[in-house]
Amino acid sequence: MHLVPRLASVVLTLGLSASLVGCGFHLKGLSPTSIPVAYPHMKLNLPSEAMHVTDSNNNMIPQKNTLQIKLKSYLSGYGIQFDDAKEAYTLHVLDYHYRRQKLSGRVAEVILYLNVTFQIEDAQGRPVTTPRSINGVKSYQYNVASVNVDDNEQDAVISILIDDVAQQMARQIATNRLPHIQPAPASAPTVTP
Template identity: 50%
Template sequence: MHLVQRVAAVILTLGLSASLVGCGFHLKGKSVTSAPVQYSRMSITVPSNAENLEEKLALYLSSAGVQLSDAQDAYNLRVLEYTPHLLQLSGTLRQNVLRVTVTFRIEDAAGNPLTDERTIMATRSYQYDAATVNTDNLEEKHLKQVLIDDVAQQIARQISSNRLETISQPTQTNPQQ
C-alpha cells in the first residue's frame, strides 16, 4: 500500500508540474534577453549617413531592457563607422550584392571606451533579368532596410548577452629597475 501511495504522489506531482509548464507559468527572475545591469541606461550616437539605424537600435535595445536616456551618467553606444556597399555584376542575369558594415563600441559618460571596437557585417544578394524586370531600385531599397534591421538586431543581441570584450587596462611597469 505504501508503494502505491508513493507512485500516486509522484504521478500527481509530475502531472501538476507539467500543467504549470504547459500554461506558461515560470518563476520570476532575470530574463535571458535583458541587457546587463551596467548597460541598463544608454544613449545612441550614429554617423549622419546611417539612414534609420538609430531608430532600429532604439527599438531592439529597449526591447532588451535598455532604458534610452540622454542623461549625463548614461553609457553611450557609439557607431564609429557605417559603410553600405553595392556590388553589381552584369551578365544575362544581373546580380546585385548589398553589404552593410557597422563598427561600434560602448563608451562611458566621459567618452572613454569601455569595450573594444566590434565590427558587424550583413550581406544580401538578389538577381534579375534586366530585359524583363525593372524593379531593381525597389528591391534594393527593401534589402537595405532588411540589412539595417539585421545589423541592429545583432548589436542588441551582443549587448544583451554581454558578449562584448571590455578594454583591458594597461599594466604599469617601473622603468627604473
C-alpha cells in the same frame, strides 16, 4: 501493489509543482531578458551615413528603417533606456560603410554589403569596450529587362540588411558579449641601490 505508491508520488509531485507555479516561483533561465543590463542608460552617436541610406549614385533613398531607428527599437526591447542621464553610456558607431556591387549578365545579381564598427563609451567619452565590427551581406537577382523591380527589391533588401546588423549589435550589447578594454598594468617602481 506498486500502483498506489507511484500514483501517490505522481499526484504529490504535480500538486507541489502547481502550488509553486501558483505562488509565483520561477526558475532562473538564461534568456536575454533575465540577464541584468550592463548599460541601462544609453545615447547614440552615429555618423550621418547611418541616418539615411544612399544608392550607388549617392542619391538618398527614403528609408523608415535606418540603423538609428532599428537600434533604438531592439535595445529598448532589452530594457535599455535612451535618455540624457548623466551616467548614460554612448553607443558610438565609428565606421558605417554601405557598398553595392552589381554583377551583370542576362539576370543581374546585386550584392549589398554593410559593415558597422562600434564601441561603448562611458559618460566621459572614454571607451569601455574595444571596437567591434559587424558585417552583413545580402544579395538578390533581377531580370535586366524590368528595371523597376531592381529599385523596389533593393529597398526591401537594404531594409532587411540594416535590420540584421542592428539585431546582431543589440544582442551583443544586451548580453554584454563585447570585449572590455583592459586597464593598463601599473608599472613597477624602479629601485635604485
